[in-house]
Amino acid sequence: MLSADRNTPRRDGVNFAHPVAAAVLIFAGALVALDAAGNAVPAGTAGSGAAIGVAQAVADNSGGAAGDINVDVRVGTFRFDNSAAGDLIARTDIGATAYVVDDATVAKTDNAGAREAAGTIVDVDDVGVWVRVG
Known part of the structure; x- marks a missing residue:
């Protein structure tokens, strides 16, 4: 006290x-x-x-x-590269968790538990995926 x-x-x-x-x-x-x-x-x-x-x-x-x-x-909101094929993140995924593929790329799924969370998807544009990290 x-x-x-x-x-x-x-x-x-x-x-x-x-x-x-x-x-x-x-x-x-x-x-x-x-x-x-x-x-x-x-x-x-x-x-x-x-x-x-x-x-x-x-x-x-x-x-x-x-x-x-x-x-x-x-920490904050940053744009990363989007994954491909079945792991491509779309605008309908906004609000969901993005998962780490590598230090510059995020994916839609955790690949059966093999990937760690990157953060929350806040936007998707033609260049990549905006993720709130930290």
């Missing part, structure tokens, strides 16, 4: 820095996920979880140990 004023730190909840996994290169604009150890990897990497945001700059830890560098990640 406070008995005096407290300077309570605040975040806007859109920008975060995460330690990068060992021997990993994350490109700017890539969907980012965390591995089992809590280190950032490109989304869609084997063993990675759901997407947590988009890399704001390149993070090249290809020659380093886990946590040697951080990647700046932003």
